[in-house]
Amino acid sequence: MNIIDKEKKLQILEKNINDLGDSESVSKLVEEVEKFKKNEMTKLSAWDKVLLARHPKRPKAKDFINYFSVDFIELHGDRLFSDDQSIIGGIGSIDGIVFTIIAQQKGSSVEENISRNFGMPHPEGYRKALRLMKQAEKFNRPILTLIDTPGAYPGLGAEERGQGFAIAENLKEMSRLTVPVIAVIIGEGGSGGALALGFANQVLMLENAIYSILSPEGYASIVWKDSSKAPTAAEQMKITAADLKDFEIIDEIIPEPFGGAHLNPEQTFEKAKKCIMDTYYHLSGLARIELQYQRNAKVRNFGFMQRFNYDNLKEVKK
Amino acid sequence: MNKIGETINKRKKLKHNIRLINEESKITQNMDLDIPEGLYDKCPQCGKLTNMKLNIENDYICKNCGYHFRMRAIDRIKYILDEDSFVEKGVGYITLNPLYIEDYESKISKYKKETSLDEAYIYGFGQIYGEPCIIGVMDSHFMMGSMGSVVGEKVTKTFEYAIYKKLPVIIFTASGGARMQEGIFSLMQMAKTSAAVAKHCSLGYLYVSVLTDPTTGGVTASFASLGDIILSEPNALIGFAGPRVIEQTINQKLPEGFQRSEFLQSKGFIDQVVNRKDLKKVLYQILHFHRRSS
Numbered sequence: 001m002n003i004i005d006k007e008k009k010l011q012i013l014e015k016n017i018n019d020l021g022d023s024e025s026v027s028k029l030v031e032e033v034e035k036f037k038k039n040e041m042t043k044l045s046a047w048d049k050v051l052l053a054r055h056p057k058r059p060k061a062k063d064f065i066n067y068f069s070v071d072f073i074e075l076h077g078d079r080l081f082s083d084d085q086s087i088i089g090g091i092g093s094i095d096g097i098v099f100t101i102i103a104q105q106k107g108s109s110v111e112e113n114i115s116r117n118f119g120m121p122h123p124e125g126y127r128k129a130l131r132l133m134k135q136a137e138k139f140n141r142p143i144l145t146l147i148d149t150p151g152a153y154p155g156l157g158a159e160e161r162g163q164g165f166a167i168a169e170n171l172k173e174m175s176r177l178t179v180p181v182i183a184v185i186i187g188e189g190g191s192g193g194a195l196a197l198g199f200a201n202q203v204l205m206l207e208n209a210i211y212s213i214l215s216p217e218g219y220a221s222i223v224w225k226d227s228s229k230a231p232t233a234a235e236q237m238k239i240t241a242a243d244l245k246d247f248e249i250i251d252e253i254i255p256e257p258f259g260g261a262h263l264n265p266e267q268t269f270e271k272a273k274k275c276i277m278d279t280y281y282h283l284s285g286l287a288r289i290e291l292q293y294q295r296n297a298k299v300r301n302f303g304f305m306q307r308f309n310y311d312n313l314k315e316v317k318k
Numbered sequence: 319m320n321k322i323g324e325t326i327n328k329r330k331k332l333k334h335n336i337r338l339i340n341e342e343s344k345i346t347q348n349m350d351l352d353i354p355e356g357l358y359d360k361c362p363q364c365g366k367l368t369n370m371k372l373n374i375e376n377d378y379i380c381k382n383c384g385y386h387f388r389m390r391a392i393d394r395i396k397y398i399l400d401e402d403s404f405v406e407k408g409v410g411y412i413t414l415n416p417l418y419i420e421d422y423e424s425k426i427s428k429y430k431k432e433t434s435l436d437e438a439y440i441y442g443f444g445q446i447y448g449e450p451c452i453i454g455v456m457d458s459h460f461m462m463g464s465m466g467s468v469v470g471e472k473v474t475k476t477f478e479y480a481i482y483k484k485l486p487v488i489i490f491t492a493s494g495g496a497r498m499q500e501g502i503f504s505l506m507q508m509a510k511t512s513a514a515v516a517k518h519c520s521l522g523y524l525y526v527s528v529l530t531d532p533t534t535g536g537v538t539a540s541f542a543s544l545g546d547i548i549l550s551e552p553n554a555l556i557g558f559a560g561p562r563v564i565e566q567t568i569n570q571k572l573p574e575g576f577q578r579s580e581f582l583q584s585k586g587f588i589d590q591v592v593n594r595k596d597l598k599k600v601l602y603q604i605l606h607f608h609r610r611s612s
Contacts, residue, residue, distance in 0.1 A: 169543075172515060192496075196539075236419065238417055238502065305468045
């Protein structure tokens with residue numbers, strides 16, 4: 001029984017209580033519901049988090065931006081080819097500080113999803129992001145990126161226009177930026193498509209978001225030749241916020257309300273905003289060159305390996 | 319076991335002696351593949367049985383159709399660099415198993431035995447017709463040349479060493495992408511290597527990347543496509559997503575020659591497609607043009 005089924009069950013239970021009105025059995029039912037909430041809904045497996053991160057009702061990047069900044073101005077296009085709908089970029093103020101905001105947007109309805117390409121950007125999307133980042137660099141403006149994508153789009157046009165080249169260029173230029181860059185993973189962080197906006201001074205992550213090298217389905221179909229084993233894969237791949245915090249890949253976990261962000265969006269937005277502003281004030285104390293150094297030094301330490309130490313060997317020989 | 323089976327087995331047992339001199343090692347002698355006269359292999363392009371010994375003497379190019387066979391890293395170094403000029407750096411990294419995946423370690427040790435390499439990438443100092451450079455080569459025979467923590471670290475070290483030595487970098491890429499078995503750590507190597515390229519670039523040094531068959535995934539989306547000059551071998555597969563993934567996504571067959579190096583050159587992403595026979599000369603010319611007087 002995964003989290004989506006549990007959510008449906010909870011809805012039915014709560015509906016039952018409402019229908020019953022105030023008969024004697026209500027208090028018993030309420031107790032049962034509380035018990036169910038406490039025991040079943042709080043323990044989430046990795047696969048539950050995948051389902052929550054992909055939940056159709058989960059707040060999208062645009063909802064976050066609308067809450068954060070009322071004066072957001074959207075800037076379109078990469079000035080080279082076209083305007084990619086799956087990446088939103090623009091300028092807006094959050095608590096009086098002007099940010100360049102770049103976000104990956106999934107649609108909330110079928111029509112919007114199609115026009116947004118299900119949040120999978122083409123190269124022109126990444127080039128638009130890069131253009132806006134360079135603009136932010138020019139005006140010494142902090143950058144906030146919101147990440148929510150299954151991955152960069154694998155299609156004919158994307159390959160023709162150099163998907164790999166666009167992502168690589170983003171990574172290279174982001175390492176040279178001298179303004180604060182804050183990345184927030186709000187839903188799915190899929191592979192290189194997410195990293196192309198995620199090379200930041202501080203990476204924040206919502207509690208039920210995921211960040212992975214490829215989808216659990218893809219992993220399962222490669223390892224076990226069976227994509228239905230995705231739940232096991234999700235467990236093995238260590239893609240949840242808590243695991244990544246352990247690995248020191250991300251810096252901060254933003255807590256979500258009970259049952260996921262979609263049950264109480266306002267609270268999620270408020271907590272995310274507070275966390276972003278705290279991080280910003282922390283980073284704004286650094287000089288421009290220090291910001292660049294901090295970003296690179298952080299990434300330099302990523303990796304899980306050992307090196308054979310020849311000095312030790314010499315001592316043993318002596 | 320029949321005779322062909324024996325010879326193939328023999329071929330797998332590569333003979334080369336690597337002498338360790340502290341951290342540096344010099345690859346000197348006996349790096350030849352032990353291939354007997356009579357071994358025939360099927361060419362993947364024209365499908366004809368061809369004499370491998372003759373093909374190898376012909377710079378790993380099919381005598382019949384001009385197909386460029388995939389080269390091992392050590393052969394590549396031997397082929398591109400001047401004799402005895404290569405000094406390997408960054409030896410002794412040990413690949414670990416961060417996600418505790420069963421049989422990942424045994425797979426790694428199997429590939430180590432088969433290829434006589436520590437990992438899918440080697441780098442060091444070398445000379446091309448006397449021009450010094452730092453050279454890095456990926457080997458697609460080691461787990462499809464996939465980039466895990468060790469490969470990412472060694473690529474980063476390549477650029478750091480080049481900055482220290484004030485030398486240009488040449489990297490031959492051949493990789494299926496980021497290594498899935500190391501999960502998020504592999505993904506982070508993309509950022510790490512790109513940052514290293516950016517540092518090297520900002521100091522005004524030259525970086526030439528040579529894309530060979532196949533270069534896809536996380537390697538394409540990081541250091542492979544960041545060269546000041548990007549060369550490629552003919553008919554090499556180069557792209558971000560693999561052809562099978564694209565076919566599944568768009569539900570139709572890909573056109574002939576899609577994602578091949580000539581295609582990318584026509585789309586404007588590769589500076590030049592260079593035949594393997596001219597590669598050393600072209601690289602020498604590029605290094606010569608960028609030589610610093612001081």
